[in-house]
Amino acid sequence: MFYKQILIDKQKRVFVHKKLDDSSFGYLLPKESISSTLDLFKFSTVSGFGVDDLTLKIIKDFSVPKLDLSKLLDFSSNNKEHQLIPIDSPEVWAFGVTYLDSMRERQSESGTPDVYAQVYNSDRPEAFFKATKNRIQSNFDEVGIRGDSTWDVPEPELAFMIINKKIVAYTIGNDMSSRSIEGANPLYLPQAKVYDKSLSIGPCLVPAENIKDPQSLSVSLKIYRSDNIVFEGNTNTSRMKRNCEYLSEWLQRHNYVPDGTLVLTGTGIIPPTEFSLKELDKIEISIDDIGTLSNIVVKV
Numbered sequence: 001m002f003y004k005q006i007l008i009d010k011q012k013r014v015f016v017h018k019k020l021d022d023s024s025f026g027y028l029l030p031k032e033s034i035s036s037t038l039d040l041f042k043f044s045t046v047s048g049f050g051v052d053d054l055t056l057k058i059i060k061d062f063s064v065p066k067l068d069l070s071k072l073l074d075f076s077s078n079n080k081e082h083q084l085i086p087i088d089s090p091e092v093w094a095f096g097v098t099y100l101d102s103m104r105e106r107q108s109e110s111g112t113p114d115v116y117a118q119v120y121n122s123d124r125p126e127a128f129f130k131a132t133k134n135r136i137q138s139n140f141d142e143v144g145i146r147g148d149s150t151w152d153v154p155e156p157e158l159a160f161m162i163i164n165k166k167i168v169a170y171t172i173g174n175d176m177s178s179r180s181i182e183g184a185n186p187l188y189l190p191q192a193k194v195y196d197k198s199l200s201i202g203p204c205l206v207p208a209e210n211i212k213d214p215q216s217l218s219v220s221l222k223i224y225r226s227d228n229i230v231f232e233g234n235t236n237t238s239r240m241k242r243n244c245e246y247l248s249e250w251l252q253r254h255n256y257v258p259d260g261t262l263v264l265t266g267t268g269i270i271p272p273t274e275f276s277l278k279e280l281d282k283i284e285i286s287i288d289d290i291g292t293l294s295n296i297v298v299k300v
């Protein structure tokens, strides 16, 4: 295992970084070889080289120098100008009710609880279209709560990227959601889920070969209000009823998705019913082997 994270900066330069928690050294891939994260993964798919091997080859062939990435990898909010969504995804899809806890909470907020039990227990999962490129926020960007919503939560979710029909990388997604709008009527789901700044993705992509077991990752959520933690929760992807491969295969039935499509895999952490996000809350989502995605809440 060589490269752990792929990051992109505001000038859309692609960096690879060796390890999450030790040195901050990385490599800037030369534009003549790779000009975007998508290119890197596409080259890897067509050449048959893993992302690690391909990157090593580029570094050798182009004599790419080692760089100090401490600024880019300084995941503190005052360093926000250095990071971007790790991939320009043409489409983002999401799955819902993939954890028992998600089903239970939605049943309690809804006048039609049966629909959630039915979807949890069927073979066909719940998939919905979450975002186009312009709605995706990156690490340290703002995320939105709707002005016409009274009850809002973040949804911390493992996300994966598809190229050539296969899962090639993992990242973190925040599926911002209005519980009051979805709770009023499940047919309002698109309005509860898709609006300005309703999704954030980041801080990096981790090639699939560097994630030992995507169904065994701990996921945690912390919400801060004026520096105090007002909600904290965690789960593990082992609690997902349907695994990532199942979701990926199902999404692509009779449905072509372009290279670089991102997919959110559902939430297993739901704050209690009395909790709602407020403007200026800070949301931090961490997933093992990937990192932390941090965003500030604004009203949209």
Ligand code: DO4
Pocket: 094, 095, 096, 097, 098, 099, 102, 106, 126, 155, 175, 189, 265, 266, 267
């Ligand atoms: O059923 C509505 C959406 C569920 C969802 O987004 C989730 O479980 O993560």
Ligand code: MG
Pocket: 094, 095, 096, 155, 157, 175, 264, 266, 267
């Ligand atoms: Mg969700």
